[in-house]
Amino acid sequence: MQLKDADLQPWEAPDGLVKYWQLVVPKKLRSKILNESHNQITSGHLGVKKTLSRLRQKFYWMGMRQDVEEWCQACNVCCAKKGPKKRGCAPLQLYQSFKIAVFCESCKLLGIKKTRTTPLRPQSDGMAEKFNWTLGQELAKYCVEGQSEWDEKLPALLMAYRSAAHESTGYTPAKLMLGHELCLPVDVLMGRPSGEELPTDTSSYTKHLQERLAEVHHQVRKSLRFSGEVMKSRYDAKANEVNFQAGDNVWFYNPQRKKGQSPKLQSPWDGTYTVLDSLSDVTYLIRRSRKSRPMVVHVNRLWQYHGP
Ligand SMILES: [Zn+2]
Numbered sequence: 014m015q016l017k018d019a020d021l022q023p024w025e026a027p028d029g030l031v032k033y034w035q036l037v038v039p040k041k042l043r044s045k046i047l048n049e050s051h052n053q054i055t056s057g058h059l060g061v062k063k064t065l066s067r068l069r070q071k072f073y074w075m076g077m078r079q080d081v082e083e084w085c086q087a088c089n090v091c092c093a094k095k096g097p098k099k100r101g102c103a104p105l106q107l108y109q110s111f112k113i114a115v116f117c118e119s120c121k122l123l124g125i126k127k128t129r130t131t132p133l134r135p136q137s138d139g140m141a142e143k144f145n146w147t148l149g150q151e152l153a154k155y156c157v158e159g160q161s162e163w164d165e166k167l168p169a170l171l172m173a174y175r176s177a178a179h180e181s182t183g184y185t186p187a188k189l190m191l192g193h194e195l196c197l198p199v200d201v202l203m204g205r206p207s208g209e210e211l212p213t214d215t216s217s218y219t220k221h222l223q224e225r226l227a228e229v230h231h232q233v234r235k236s237l238r239f240s241g242e243v244m245k246s247r248y249d250a251k252a253n254e255v256n257f258q259a260g261d262n263v264w265f266y267n268p269q270r271k272k273g274q275s276p277k278l279q280s281p282w283d284g285t286y287t288v289l290d291s292l293s294d295v296t297y298l299i300r301r302s303r304k305s306r307p308m309v310v311h312v313n314r315l316w317q318y319h320g321p
Pocket of ligand 1: 051088
């Protein structure tokens with residue numbers, strides 16, 4: 014593919030610190046770009062925000078946000094692993110309290126003193142927990158066919174994580190550590206504009222790097238304060254009420270323990286099922302196919318199917 018100047022447009026972040034040349038993508042190439050930026054292993058099936066900010070580093074088209082939202086919503090791999098945003102959590106609590114008891118007992122045995130974070134209360138160690146959770150989710154999406162090579166997939170997934178903007182800081186981990194973005198397969202696919210400025214000698218590179226890092230780190234300290242407030246307001250938000258109609262296609266939350274497989278690397282959402290009837294506010298009759306037996310299930314285990 015040949016790049017012309019007319020295909021490029023400049024983009025500047027609101028803080029004025031980041032400037033990119035974005036490639037204006039024609040309609041017929043958009044699904045290819047979306048696929049490269051979301052589905053490939055170095056893209057990691059990350060969520061809407063991360064996929065969008067990854068795309069914005071390089072591409073532009075009208076209605077990009079909506080396209081990304083729809084792409085992620087229709088991605089079967091993401092849906093099967095993630096499920097809906099809000100769900101009841103009674104069984105999880107039971108499981109957690111068992112784990113807490115085991116962990117406390119182990120600490121006592123090993124003479125470990127508890128610090129200010131509570132064991133297995135992820136909220137008290139948000140950053141690390143969020144990272145572990147994200148990585149676990151991404152790993153599971155690439156372990157659909159088998160769990161044995163999860164460790165081989167780690168480097169590519171870490172590349173995906175490092176090249177995606179972090180919600181709290183607004184920057185990619187690569188940018189914060191290295192002062193520049195990573196070169197990804199999609200860059201090879203689409204090429205980069207020839208006029209991009211690159212430092213010529215090492216001393217000016219180091220100087221620029223130091224300046225860029227100082228600026229970026231300053232910006233991050235500001236964003237982190239803001240992000241804490243956003244997290245709190247999200248935490249305070251109320252759960253949505255869900256309703257399904259007969260004939261709706263749904264995902265069914267059905268985590269299964271398989272011998273020799275870790276539940277963390279499995280996709281617990283099974284689909285699709287069809288809603289046959291609503292039996293009460295919280296119970297529905299569903300079935301997988303015409304031949305299978307209908308089941309009565311709780312609404313917390315259901316989620317609207319958006320896929321094809
Ligand atoms: Zn996906």
